[in-house]
Amino acid sequence: xxxxxxxxxxxxxxxxxxxxxxxxxxxxxxxxxxxxxxxxxxxxxxxxxxxxxxxxxxxxxxxxxxxxxxxxxxxxxxxxxxxxxxxxxxxxxxxxxxxxxxxxxxxxxxxxxxxxxxxxxxxxxxxxxxxxxxxxxxxxxxxxxxxxxxxxxxxxxxxxxxxxxxxxxxxxxxxxxxxxxxxxxxxxxxxxxxxxxxxxxxxxxxxxxxxxxxxxxxxxxxxxxxxxxxxxxxxxxxxxxxxxxxxxxxxxxxxxxxxxxxxxxxxxxxxxxxxxxxxxxxxxxxxxxxxxxxxxxxxxxxxxxxxxxxxxxxxxxxxxxxxxxxxxxxxxxxxxxxxxxxxxxxxxxxxxxxxxxxxxxx
Numbered sequence: 517x518x519x520x521x522x523x524x525x526x527x528x529x530x531x532x533x534x535x536x537x538x539x540x541x542x543x544x545x546x547x548x549x550x551x552x553x554x555x556x557x558x559x560x561x562x563x564x565x566x567x568x569x570x571x572x573x574x575x576x577x578x579x580x581x582x583x584x585x586x587x588x589x590x591x592x593x594x595x596x597x598x599x600x601x602x603x604x605x606x607x608x609x610x611x612x613x614x615x616x617x618x619x620x621x622x623x624x625x626x627x628x629x630x631x632x633x634x635x636x637x638x639x640x641x642x643x644x645x646x647x648x649x650x651x652x653x654x655x656x657x658x659x660x661x662x663x664x665x666x667x668x669x670x671x672x673x674x675x676x677x678x679x680x681x682x683x684x685x686x687x688x689x690x691x692x693x694x695x696x697x698x699x700x701x702x703x704x705x706x707x708x709x710x711x712x713x714x715x716x717x718x719x720x721x722x723x724x725x726x727x728x729x730x731x732x733x734x735x736x737x738x739x740x741x742x743x744x745x746x747x748x749x750x751x752x753x754x755x756x757x758x759x760x761x762x763x764x765x766x767x768x769x770x771x772x773x774x775x776x777x778x779x780x781x782x783x784x785x786x787x788x789x790x791x792x793x794x795x796x797x798x799x800x801x802x803x804x805x806x807x808x809x810x811x812x813x814x815x816x817x818x819x820x821x822x823x824x825x826x827x828x829x830x831x832x833x834x835x836x837x838x839x840x841x842x843x844x845x846x847x848x849x850x851x852x853x854x855x856x857x858x859x860x861x862x863x864x865x866x867x868x869x870x871x872x873x874x875x876x877x878x
Contacts, residue, residue: 518636518719522622524643525715528707531650537563537704538711539610548622549615557610563704567602570701574598574669581666581673589873590791591668593779594657596772597798598702601709603764614716614756621723629729635812639722642808646714649801650706656794658699664791665691671698712761713805720753721812721847728819728845739827743842746820750845758848762809766849769806770862773799774869781874810862813847813854820845 532538536552536559543550552560574595582588657670665672672694727746731739757763776799783792821844846853 518621518639518722520636520640521643521719524640524647525618525711525719527647528650528710528715531703531707532711535563535700535704535707536560537605537708539607540615540711548619551610551612551615563708564606564608567598567605567701567705570671571595571598571602573671573674577670577673578668581676582668587668589775589782590779590795593772593775593795593798594669596768596775597653597802598705600764600768600772600802601705601713603768604712604761605705605708606760607712611756613752614712617752617756618715618719621719624723629726632726632729635722635725638808639718642718642804643714645804646710646801649797650703650710652797653706653794654699654702656791656797657702658695660791660794661695661698662691665694667791670694713765717757717761717765717809720756721809721816724750724753724816724845724847725812725819728816728823731823743820743823746845747842750847754846754848758850762847762849765806765809766852766862769802770866773802773806773866774873776802777866777870778873781870782877806862807859809847810854810859814856814858816845816847817854818856 526542529538529540529542533541536556539552539557539560540549541552542548574591578588578591578595582591660667661670661672664670666676667673672691675690675694724746727749731742731746776795780792780795780799783795824842824844848854
């Protein structure tokens with residue numbers, strides 16, 4: 517299932533294996549996800565510590581090097597996106613459930629389910645878009661570090677001053693070294709976050725949507741059993757994403773989208789194309805991710821709720837009572853879950869808060 521999307525996901529793991537920044541890897545022989553060996557896990561823990569230190573340096577830079585509101589928000593945009601990615605990748609317990617879930621979904625045989633081509637295509641486009649962002653964002657940040665070393669949240673800004681620019685050759689070497697560190701830091705955090713935020717969450721939610729569609733073509737005698745199996749899959753998906761991955765998307769995604777949108781509007785006429793390009797890639801990636809996930813999760817909730825209502829009309833009294841005890845399929849984040857109008861509420865919040873920031877600046 518989702519063969520095109522899994523081709524893109526394998527490309528994430530090619531980068532991850534180069535840096536050893538994930539606790540999972542692809543078994544090329546059996547074509548499944550497996551935990552990495554214990555020696556390589558030390559490098560993965562190193563990357564988690566590195567990202568925590570990098571994030572601390574960004575906070576110090578924003579606090580001490582921001583000279584105006586636009587630069588402050590621009591620095592907070594980079595740090596906010598970085599923080600969101602860090603929330604996804606901090607998997608200290610090395611939970612193997614996401615890998616097992618993806619192996620199950622990948623091994624499941626494709627059926628002629630209504631909407632299968634559409635959802636598979638959307639998921640594949642999202643995966644390849646995020647893969648492109650895993651290269652464009654690090655390149656943009658590294659270029660920004662070379663062209664505008666005093667920009668808040670960059671490592672070079674901590675050393676940037678009027679005197680430092682007179683170091684000539686030494687300062688240039690420092691800039692290049694810090695730009696390489698920025699590139700590596702943003703690429704590893706992007707790839708790690710893409711695994712949890714895109715590979716695990718995307719395939720999990722999309723598979724729930726397809727299985728809800730499959731209920732419509734299931735034989736009448738097997739429908740109740742199929743729905744119970746779907747509820748089991750729902751529990752597994754929620755166990756993987758509820759407390760960390762989808763919670764970070766639901767809370768952090770809209771906040772970062774507001775900051776990035778405000779930054780793009782403020783620097784729309786700026787000659788600095790690097791910041792505009794990097795911010796645009798981040799905005800499109802976050803917008804596409806949040807809209808895709810919330811829309812699919814809302815449809816899963818609506819379809820399962822409508823399916824229960826339809827079955828209550830045709831099932832016998834005894835089976836109807838059993839069906840009434842079942843709840844609709846819910847994609848959870850924290851103690852909440854996605855309802856039908858949640859995508860509109862989220863985007864309405866983003867628009868209102870972006871306008872509020874623009875009005876405050878005036």
